[in-house]
Amino acid sequence: xxxxxxxxxxxxxxxxxxxxxxxxxxxxxxxxxxxxxxxxxxxxxxxxxxxxxxxxxxxxxxxxxxxxxxxxxxxxxxxxxxxxxxxxxxxxxxxxxxxxxxxxxxxxxxxxxxxxxxxxxxxxxxxxxxxxxxxxxxxxxxxxxxxxxxxxxxxxxxxxxxxxxxxxxxxxxxxxxxxxxxxxxxxxxxxxxxxxxxxxxxxxxxxxxxxxxxxxxxxxxxxxxxxxxxxxxxxxxxxxxxxxxxxxxxxxxxxxxxxxxxxxxxxxxxxxxxxxxxxxxxxxxxx
Amino acid sequence: xxxxxxxxxxxxxxxxxxxxxxxxxxxxxxxxxxxxxxxxxxxxxxxxxxxxxxxxxxxxxxxxxxxxxxxxxxxxxxxxxxxxxxxxxxxxxxxxxxxxxxxxxxxxxxxxxxxxxxxxxxxxxxxxxxxxxxxxxxxxxxxxxxxxxxxxxxxxxxxxxxxxxxxxxxxxxxxxxxxxxxxxxxxxxxxxxxxxxxxxxxxxxxxxxxxxxxxxxxxxxxxxxxxxxxxxxxxxxxxxxxxxxxxxxxxxxxxxxxxxxxxxxxxxxxxxxxxxxxxxxxxxxxxxxxxxxxxxxxxxxxxxxxxxxxxxxxxxxxxxxxxxxxxxxxxxxxxxxxxxxxxxxxxxxxxxxxxxxxxxxxxxxxxxxxxxxxxxxxxxxxxxxxxxxxxxxxxxxxxxxxxxxxxxxxxxxxxxxxxxxxxxxxxxxxxxxxxxxxxxxxxxxxxxxxxxxxxxxxxxxxxxxxxxxxxxxxxxxxxxxxxxxxxxxxxxxxxxxxxxxxxxxxxxxxxxxxxxxxxxxxxxxxxxxxxxxxxxxxxxxxxxxxxxxxxxxxxxxxxxxxxxxxxxxxxxxxxxxxxxxxxxxxxxxxxxxxxxxxxxxxxxxxxxxxxxxxxxxxxxxxxxxxxxxxxxxxxxxxxxxxxxxxxxxxxxxxxxxxxxxxxxxxxxxxxxxxxxxxxxxxxxxxxxxxxxxxxx
Numbered sequence: 001x002x003x004x005x006x007x008x009x010x011x012x013x014x015x016x017x018x019x020x021x022x023x024x025x026x027x028x029x030x031x032x033x034x035x036x037x038x039x040x041x042x043x044x045x046x047x048x049x050x051x052x053x054x055x056x057x058x059x060x061x062x063x064x065x066x067x068x069x070x071x072x073x074x075x076x077x078x079x080x081x082x083x084x085x086x087x088x089x090x091x092x093x094x095x096x097x098x099x100x101x102x103x104x105x106x107x108x109x110x111x112x113x114x115x116x117x118x119x120x121x122x123x124x125x126x127x128x129x130x131x132x133x134x135x136x137x138x139x140x141x142x143x144x145x146x147x148x149x150x151x152x153x154x155x156x157x158x159x160x161x162x163x164x165x166x167x168x169x170x171x172x173x174x175x176x177x178x179x180x181x182x183x184x185x186x187x188x189x190x191x192x193x194x195x196x197x198x199x200x201x202x203x204x205x206x207x208x209x210x211x212x213x214x215x216x217x218x219x220x221x222x223x224x225x226x227x228x229x230x231x232x233x234x235x236x237x238x239x240x241x242x243x244x245x246x247x248x249x250x251x252x253x254x255x256x257x258x259x260x261x262x263x264x265x266x267x268x269x270x271x272x273x274x275x276x277x278x279x280x281x282x283x284x285x286x287x
Numbered sequence: 288x289x290x291x292x293x294x295x296x297x298x299x300x301x302x303x304x305x306x307x308x309x310x311x312x313x314x315x316x317x318x319x320x321x322x323x324x325x326x327x328x329x330x331x332x333x334x335x336x337x338x339x340x341x342x343x344x345x346x347x348x349x350x351x352x353x354x355x356x357x358x359x360x361x362x363x364x365x366x367x368x369x370x371x372x373x374x375x376x377x378x379x380x381x382x383x384x385x386x387x388x389x390x391x392x393x394x395x396x397x398x399x400x401x402x403x404x405x406x407x408x409x410x411x412x413x414x415x416x417x418x419x420x421x422x423x424x425x426x427x428x429x430x431x432x433x434x435x436x437x438x439x440x441x442x443x444x445x446x447x448x449x450x451x452x453x454x455x456x457x458x459x460x461x462x463x464x465x466x467x468x469x470x471x472x473x474x475x476x477x478x479x480x481x482x483x484x485x486x487x488x489x490x491x492x493x494x495x496x497x498x499x500x501x502x503x504x505x506x507x508x509x510x511x512x513x514x515x516x517x518x519x520x521x522x523x524x525x526x527x528x529x530x531x532x533x534x535x536x537x538x539x540x541x542x543x544x545x546x547x548x549x550x551x552x553x554x555x556x557x558x559x560x561x562x563x564x565x566x567x568x569x570x571x572x573x574x575x576x577x578x579x580x581x582x583x584x585x586x587x588x589x590x591x592x593x594x595x596x597x598x599x600x601x602x603x604x605x606x607x608x609x610x611x612x613x614x615x616x617x618x619x620x621x622x623x624x625x626x627x628x629x630x631x632x633x634x635x636x637x638x639x640x641x642x643x644x645x646x647x648x649x650x651x652x653x654x655x656x657x658x659x660x661x662x663x664x665x666x667x668x669x670x671x672x673x674x675x676x677x678x679x680x681x682x683x684x685x686x687x688x689x690x691x692x693x694x695x696x697x698x699x700x701x702x703x704x705x706x707x708x709x710x711x712x713x714x715x716x717x718x719x720x721x722x723x724x725x726x727x728x729x730x731x732x733x734x735x736x737x738x739x740x741x742x743x744x745x746x747x748x749x750x751x752x753x754x755x756x757x758x759x760x761x762x763x764x765x766x767x768x769x770x771x772x773x774x775x776x777x778x779x780x781x782x783x784x785x786x787x788x789x790x791x792x793x794x795x796x797x798x799x800x801x802x803x804x805x806x807x808x809x810x811x812x813x814x815x816x817x818x819x820x821x822x823x824x825x826x827x828x829x830x831x832x833x834x835x836x837x838x839x840x841x842x843x844x845x846x847x848x849x850x851x852x853x854x855x856x857x858x859x860x861x862x863x864x865x866x867x868x869x870x871x872x873x874x875x876x877x878x879x880x881x882x883x884x885x886x887x888x889x890x891x892x893x894x895x896x897x898x899x900x901x902x903x904x905x906x907x908x909x910x911x912x913x914x915x916x917x918x919x920x921x922x923x924x925x926x927x928x929x930x931x932x933x934x935x936x937x938x939x940x941x942x943x944x945x946x947x948x949x950x951x952x953x954x955x956x957x958x959x960x961x962x963x964x965x966x967x968x969x970x971x972x973x974x975x976x977x978x979x980x981x982x983x
Contacts (some may be wrong), residue, residue, distance in 0.1 A: 179323060217314060
């Protein structure tokens with residue numbers, strides 16, 4: 001159904017609704033806007049947050065302050081390399097990545113957090129700095145909506161770029177298939193965690209990449225460069241799956257070691273469930 | 288290898304299908320853009336060599352399947368020589384008995400003898416290093432071998448020296464000798480390996496198998512291992528000359544020889560277009576063709592003509608078969624020489640039938656006669672030089688003058704023959720006086736018989752006692768003998784009673800005991816006295832049927848030609864007694880191959896020669912090493928040895944026991960069906976292919 005919705009905005013909203021409905025069912029609902037402290041009223045504060053009970057006791061105006069008012073800044077990093085354009089089902093990996101990013105942008109903006117976007121390709125990076133304004137959401141979603149897959153994956157460059165542009169302590173959520181041939185690329189990306197950035201990694205993979213369901217002799221063409229190879233897919237399937245599993249295991253282990261939230265996203269699974277899983281883990285960590 | 292359905296082998300071409308598919312049916316791969324191509328590349332690199340090997344194995348397996356199935360359907364079978372059962376546990380003393388009999392000369396692509404030698408070498412090679420062994424070449428005669436030893440080279444040398452014999456081997460005798468040889472060995476195990484074609488003639492099945500002394504002095508049978516060099520053949524097909532008889536055929540003309548021969552076909556197939564060639568004096572003089580049914584016999588008689596008289600060597604030769612040695616048979620025939628006879632007519636007459644030599648001349652000059660008579664009257668004949676004549680006939684001739692008598696005596700002593708017949712011109716006194724040294728016995732007087740005698744019964748004389756065994760009368764039998772005995776004589780000359788020391792022999796006598804034919808030797812020649820007339824004056828002998836052959840034979844006998852006809856023939860392996868002319872001084876005899884044959888002079892002056900080692904023409908030599916002309920003789924194979932019928936499986940099993948004859952394979956080719964293995968191979972290949980395909 002999600003695939004029938006054109007554009008990131010619609011898909012993200014649909015996913016968000018699922019997430020929100022899921023959140024209502026959660027025993028941890030509302031925890032994200034938890035009361036933090038009282039603050040003496042100053043002009044410009046929202047009147048709805050006035051604590052009338054305190055006024056009655058103390059005859060002074062105080063307003064309640066909540067956690068979301070801690071001013072969270074998040075950067076959504078979307079890999080828009082050519083490989084992200086692959087699809088075996090209705091949605092490409094890039095569409096899934098942008099939908100997830102858009103949904104999270106909705107959620108973050110909804111709770112007054114600043115959200116920005118960084119699109120990385122081998123050609124370079126395009127950034128929208130994080131802002132909390134409601135109108136900023138449209139900017140973010142428009143940027144995600146116009147993304148087209150192209151070029152190769154360069155996690156090295158992306159990590160260096162983020163290290164320069166993202167301030168310490170920011171939430172960084174990366175949406176990528178991590179198909180970078182260099183072994184050190186992932187380590188460089190995870191190094192952001194050492195800069196006290198809260199890092200989350202959405203590893204977006206297509207079911208065909210995970211299962212390799214090919215039988216006939218196939219000429220595989222690279223989506224990022226001129227590489228091509230003719231193989232009997234059935235003959236190498238076992239070996240391919242072993243290689244891929246080893247890659248996933250390495251990635252998962254590296255993320256665990258770096259205390260990075262790692263989520264494997266199949267492009268054919270419900271994205272709200274993915275996000276609920278993600279949010280649930282984060283709430284548990286925060287608790 | 289043999290195939291029951293060879294045409295199905297065409298299906299083996301299907302083995303090319305995998306190759307054709309590989310070459311021509313390369314499917315175009317489907318292009319597919321793929322993100323995780325790095326993993327595909329890595330997997331391909333990792334599995335490339337394994338996949339290549341797998342493809343090769345798959346290709347091989349598929350080819351194998353497609354090759355094995357049609358070959359299996361063609362039902363191939365391997366023919367393997369049977370190996371013998373080995374019962375011996377531990378070392379066993381072994382005697383390898385190798386048949387070298389005549390049958391082993393049979394050529395079946397390769398001679399059975401060479402096959403036997405190879406089999407014997409193979410048997411030596413299969414023995415364990417601790418098996419003492421010796422080789423016993425088994426022929427008609429058996430020489431005990433050396434004791435079994437561990438030195439294989441001696442056994443191999445024995446095999447190398449071995450030669451095929453000309454007679455059938457005596458396997459039973461060889462087994463006995465082998466068993467005795469085994470008993471000499473201290474090794475506990477005893478084994479006899481028999482390499483033979485197992486023809487019926489080589490093994491007397493009624494003879495029990497030999498035993499050897501076993502543990503506790505009990506007699507046990509040694510282990511018998513059979514190696515059949517004629518595996519797979521029920522019979523060794525052989526046609527051969529079973530008999531050849533060559534004799535002069537005077538009725539067919541001068542120097543005519545009648546050659547009668549018998550050919551047998553011992554085979555389960557007919558023998559067609561067998562050419563038989565007759566040679567005389569090294570020249571082909573006759574040819575004929577024979578057709579023989581399986582197991583059949585054919586007889587042929589050819590009349591041929593020799594170029595010269597005297598002893599002539601000849602042969603009958605058949606178109607060769609597997610055993611060519613018995614397809615030729617040599618013989619020596621005494622071709623009647625042309626004899627010249629001087630007939631001295633003592634009582635010529637203008638009336639021909641009353642002439643003294645009318646009947647004699649007619650008999651001697653008959654068309655089939657080898658004698659060429661020259662008739663002279665008494666005055667001319669007695670003065671005629673005698674050197675050109677073989678025989679002189681004095682027919683009712685008055686007593687020669689002393690000079691003439693001396694010439695006659697010299698003629699006889701040189702080897703000439705003299706026939707004297709009497710008549711009214713012959714007066715005993717002058718004859719006895721001048722020719723007494725030549726006459727067998729002195730003449731006495733003329734005796735009249737029958738009506739002329741004045742006796743009451745009037746019975747004419749006839750021959751009473753005849754030495755039928757003498758060469759002169761030997762041919763007379765049956766009616767011929769009756770014809771001779773029917774002759775009647777009214778008169779005949781009585782002779783003095785002879786002493787045993789004078790050397791005269793009465794060959795025939797009248798019924799009153801008076802000699803009719805008396806002979807004696809004078810020098811190298813012979814003298815024959817006929818005591819009646821050669822015409823009808825004193826009897827009717829001249830018009831009897833026996834007259835012609837008798838006078839011809841008498842002339843030939845006197846010239847020594849009858850002695851020459853007694854050609855000898857011997858058999859291989861036997862001994863032969865020659866009776867050569869004492870003056871020839873024969874001292875040695877050589878076989879056709881040049882081998883000097885043992886010859887021993889016996890007390891009766893006979894020369895005992897033998898055992899005769901081989902067939903063919905043998906020559907005799909005098910003490911100076913010179914060839915003695917006319918003394919050659921032929922030696923032939925025993926026809927019984929040419930019967931190469933083989934003992935069948937059942938007979939061998941019954942004789943040697945089933946443990947020695949390992950089923951049909953023991954003496955025949957073991958047929959090993961390999962198509963079942965091919966089916967199994969194809970099934971296994973199919974299974975392996977499935978496994979490979981199942982596991983990517």
